[in-house]
Amino acid sequence: MTVRESDLIDKIDRAFRRRGEVSPEVRLGMGDDAALFRPRASHEMILTCDWFLEGTHFLQEEQPPDSLGWKCLARAVSDIAAMGGVPRCFLLSLALPDSHTGRWLDEFLAGLRRASRKFGCVLAGGDTTRRREISMNVTVVGDVPTGRAVVRSGAGPGELIYVSGRLGEAELGLAVLRQSRRRGNPKNLLTKKHLYPEPRLALGQWVREKRLASSMMDLSDGLSSDLWRLCAASGVGARLESRTLPRLQNADMARKHGLDPLRLALHGGDDYELLFTVPLRKRKLLPRAFQGIPLTPIGTITKQSKLVLRDENGREQLLTAGGWDPFRKSGA
């Protein structure tokens, strides 16, 4: 089978256009030299891009193509959520083997289209090429009222550290997938968080609108790694209370896979929950949950630039970043 690049672009374009997902803000989609996007007045643009590479970020035999389509967009949209922004459009760069331009691509595009609709983020353009391994790069353009984005660098000593959701579920889902040796099933709740993560868009926008947070980011590589980045950007440290970390409800399932729920909560990747810091005086404005997603205070920002974990007996130990880093050979 020989496929031309233009056929592939047409296929991608059709998958999106026939459902009428054309946005008044995106004037030209795929097929011209570039896309045109009309920004809203009094808004600034949020720009982010994310690699999603076979062998590095996913294994083909573990993930159904539909989930790869969903997840490649969800991961990048999560960066928009982390700034309190609204996603507007995305560019898809896709490199595929010839063998994947038929049914595999159809399923991939179905997952991508579902995510695109769910997040309100339309396809504006992209680039396709042939490659032995599947490679993707997604650029998302979002916006936020000018000057109102919530960045990483605003955390101050004494502020409370909050996290959304429960940590470690995606990493447990990955372990379940690996041991089952079958492709994930979208209906399995244990693997859903790994295969079909939901960026916390409504929460991020609410936190920004209510001016609740001094800093915010999303958790993609694991709490210990990501909190360290937030602290480094803000020139501060943090003390976490191990007792309060919102972890798996299904602890037995974790232990069955040889995983410790606390370690999963500290170092597990791919959760795409939000991590943010709240000045003490705003504490009472935070509900226990937002649209059903738990919001949990897990510790305090400190002056000294180190991460400390306090256990249930009040003993403190240094916490080192143990999350995912593509340049570190051995995992956490």
Add this chain to the structure above:
Amino acid sequence: MTVRESDLIDKIDRAFRRRGEVSPEVRLGMGDDAALFRPRASHEMILTCDWFLEGTHFLQEEQPPDSLGWKCLARAVSDIAAMGGVPRCFLLSLALPDSHTGRWLDEFLAGLRRASRKFGCVLAGGDTTRRREISMNVTVVGDVPTGRAVVRSGAGPGELIYVSGRLGEAELGLAVLRQSRRRGNPKNLLTKKHLYPEPRLALGQWVREKRLASSMMDLSDGLSSDLWRLCAASGVGARLESRTLPRLQNADMARKHGLDPLRLALHGGDDYELLFTVPLRKRKLLPRAFQGIPLTPIGTITKQSKLVLRDENGREQLLTAGGWDPFRKSGA
């Protein structure tokens, strides 16, 4: 050697920041969840992304790292030029083997920085990861006064087809590189067009400001392939006059490498010249050259959707797209 992702981001960030290339429009560079970009009033954004992959788009042994840095940005900026736009900022997604995070990366960043300064396009963010083969994806954000971008779809029958520069030089440069079995030297004029292409930004903007063109695109895959795309987008065809095609000045050098200058002009890739169509009544507004770059009328837009080449004796033959397509196994 073990490198952390954060070290790599710092290195890239430092390479750009220490020279003071901070733009008032880019509020956050690398290191946060995403970049913030403030659009100019009455402008719309131009968005484009481009793969640049080892083995598919370049061979490492042929290209000095400095030229890869230059070219990865130049290729994407050329899409902005093709719409008459101004490049503003870019995102760099870079995947590298560990062995390339030292001197290779320094040289790569030096070339990228030169290009960034030359094109007035600042680094706003990106993503890095580890990978056996070098992979790059560059997203460029540009802008243009709202409603004034020159797109591919506006060509009408009877209009003249113009091209900038001379066609086939980059392809000849590639042949010279391949036969010399040495990495390209930036001072060799024969290989310069392949290694350090210059997107036609000033020309594109001038064409747009003067409203000279009904359609425009850049030549990346070869005239026969790209003109076909412009015609398809406009629902027209074209007749090229073989006699007028601006080809290599150094025809002997081409023949020495077994290449025919006419075939190079028709099918050679990587020229990054501009192709545009001009209504007859505007013909007299086009000079023979713009800032030293020849502007040559090479044919006419026709009603029937096919490409025809007329030779020096007036004989016509069908021209099929013979430029570069990553999904076609055998080249032109």
